[in-house]
Amino acid sequence: MDKHEFNNEKTQFGFWVYLMTDLLMFAALFATFAVLRKNTFGGPSGRDLFNLQFALTETLILLTSSFTCGLGIIFAQKKKVKQTVIFFGITFLLGISFLGMEIYEFSHLITDGNSPQRSAFLSSFFTLVGTHGLHITSGLLWMIILFIQIFRKGLTDSNLRKLTLLSIFWHFLDIVWIFIFTIVYLMGAVL
Amino acid sequence: MKKITIKSYVIGFTFSLILTLSAYFLVSMHINSDFGILSQQILIPLIIGIAILQLIVQLIFFLHLTHESKPRWNFVFFISTIGVILIVVVGSVWIMNHLNYNMNPQQVDQYVQSQDGF
Known part of the structure; x- marks a missing residue:
């Protein structure tokens, strides 16, 4: 293992520590x-409010984006810029559509009078799902910034490291x- | 880090897809049929089990946690985090359920009225 690879592993460990604290939150x-x-x-409970098919679609979109993002990394390691940008582009589009669906769901709930102020259940629902949505938003912004850097400098070692962290x-x-x-959705529909 | 392959992502994606869809169909079958095949007491642990299985699948095939070179700090840190999470989540649910259990609805109403004036 050369020094460079060692530093990459250290960076990844540092990022992993951040993710684990995020997981605690x-x-x-x-x-x-x-x-x-x-x-x-x-007020209404999860069973009255949530559409399971809608949530399933969101889940499948995010799962597919997680898959295409993994494929993007494989091409990035082979230094194939075009395929990397294509697969991360697909990931970005899927991420945007996921976020769009979530914003649609939230605005729908709020216009129907089921805002976070309605009940403790809805407050905790909006906080949990909204926090996840904020993470998705920051991931998308990060992706845009990396696209710009790849277009300007190509797949340098530093860009590859950042892509891996992303x-x-x-x-x-996705997890x-x-x-x-x-x-929230499946157990909300049953209980 | 060892080289990762397309195969690992395809396997992970396929398994995750199967697990997500099976959890979904188990629940939708339960809601849409009058005579549920599975009772609630079985269904809930089952879909939680499926979610945990999918967590393990994605950790192995997407995050390559088992491909880490030694010493496996990422894995060690992950396991200790899971420990803290179990204490926080199981502990909260356990304690708060007992608080609800020991108060009947009228007591709750009286308490809310005296505290918040609703």
Whole structure:
């Protein structure tokens, strides 16, 4: 292992530590949601509000984007700029459509009077899902910045390292969403 | 880091797809049929199990946590984080459920009225 590779591993470990602390924050939000999910204060519960097919579509979009982002990294390691940009471009478009669906769902809920102020259940729902949405937004911004850097400098070692970190971040967000899909949407429909 | 292959992503994607769809169909079958094939007590642990399985699949095939060179600090840190998460989540749900369990609805109403004037 040369010095360069060693530094890359250290960078990845540092990023992993950040992701794990982020995971702790999500765990706290999940715990809050799990505790407050029945406190609807006479308002609608998850069963009344959520459309399972809509949530499934969101899940499949995010899962596919996680997959294309992984393919992008393989081409980036082979220094194939064109394919890298294509696959990360697909990831970006899927991420944007996921975010669009989430914003649509939120605005729909709020215009129907089911805003975060409606009940403790809705407050915790908006906080948990909204925090995930904010992460997706920052991931998309990060992707735009990396696109600009790749167009200007090509797939340099530093850009490859940043792309790798971005892909880890993106897979991480998909993993968090699996639990949002299961605990918020699927369990909300059953219980 | 060892070289990662397209194969690993294809396997991970296929497994994740199957797991997501099976969880979805189990739940939609449960809602849409009057005589549920699975009772709620089985269904909930089952879909949580499927989610955990998908977590493991993605950790291996997308994040390559098992491909790490030694010492495996990423893995060690992940496991300790899972420990903290279990304490926070299971602990919160456990304690708060018992608080609800020990208060009947009238007591809750009285408490809310006295505290917030609703």
